[in-house]
Amino acid sequence: MSKVQAVIAPSLLAADFGILAQEAQKVLDMGADTLHVDVMDGHFVPNMSIGAPVVKCLRKHLPNAFLDCHLMVSDPEKWVVDFAKAGASNYTFHVEAHNDPAALIDKIHSLGMKAGVALKPATPVESVLPFAEKADLILIMTVEPGFGGQSFMGSVMPKVKTLREKFPLLNVQVDGGLGLGETVETAAAAGANVIVAGTSVFASSDPAAVILGLRNAVNSRM
Numbered sequence: 001m002s003k004v005q006a007v008i009a010p011s012l013l014a015a016d017f018g019i020l021a022q023e024a025q026k027v028l029d030m031g032a033d034t035l036h037v038d039v040m041d042g043h044f045v046p047n048m049s050i051g052a053p054v055v056k057c058l059r060k061h062l063p064n065a066f067l068d069c070h071l072m073v074s075d076p077e078k079w080v081v082d083f084a085k086a087g088a089s090n091y092t093f094h095v096e097a098h099n100d101p102a103a104l105i106d107k108i109h110s111l112g113m114k115a116g117v118a119l120k121p122a123t124p125v126e127s128v129l130p131f132a133e134k135a136d137l138i139l140i141m142t143v144e145p146g147f148g149g150q151s152f153m154g155s156v157m158p159k160v161k162t163l164r165e166k167f168p169l170l171n172v173q174v175d176g177g178l179g180l181g182e183t184v185e186t187a188a189a190a191g192a193n194v195i196v197a198g199t200s201v202f203a204s205s206d207p208a209a210v211i212l213g214l215r216n217a218v219n220s221r222m
């Protein structure tokens with residue numbers, strides 16, 4: 001069995017952007033480990049969200065938070081310096097959007113950030129195996145990237161399983177449609193240890209219970 005830690009990462013995409021720092025602080029106070037920040041350029045995905053200026057503001061209000069930035073953008077190399085300067089802790093880019101992921105991981109590391117690589121649901125896991133150990137995190141999307149509130153796709157779990165079997169200490173993140181019950185149980189059983197949850201946390205009347213339940217689901221599999 002792996003010895004990776006459970007990491008619960010509420011997605012701020014489901015928060016009230018008008019009071020973003022308070023929303024972020026609220027979920028941290030309720031037990032979240034990191035904050036998942038979804039960045040969309042309206043090109044790689046058919047939606048727009050936020051960019052480095054908002055990360056900079058979050059960093060100002062939350063000096064100690066781990067800001068896990070998920071870049072759903074067509075040219076991830078273009079924004080690395082901006083996000084490093086803004087205070088991002090982790091920079092996850094999509095493997096479909098770059099032709100030399102290993103070099104981009106090196107660049108992200110050289111700027112003092114952790115590096116993640118994300119895969120859309122149809123992208124084979126083989127595309128990340130050559131540099132999975134170089135990355136700090138591999139993100140297996142469990143919805144088509146672009147929108148919160150979609151349904152979890154259990155069909156991508158074989159990719160999670162493969163990563164966990166090959167790399168026992170790798171942070172394997174799942175993102176999209178996760179909440180208490182079958183979805184997180186399925187992801188944890190496959191070997192995911194980093195759980196992104198937007199709608200299920202922020203739309204809940206008891207976000208603390210959701211965060212704890214997600215953590216328990218992961219821990220019960222380790």
Ligand SMILES: O=C(CO)[C@H](O)[C@H](O)COP(=O)(O)O
Binds near residue numbers: 011143149175200
């Ligand atoms: O990357 C994302 C969408 O592209 C979001 O992180 C994801 O959808 C989380 O939201 P929810 O938990 O509501 O599905």
Ligand SMILES: [Fe+2]
Binds near residue numbers: 011036037038175196
């Ligand atoms: Fe995301």
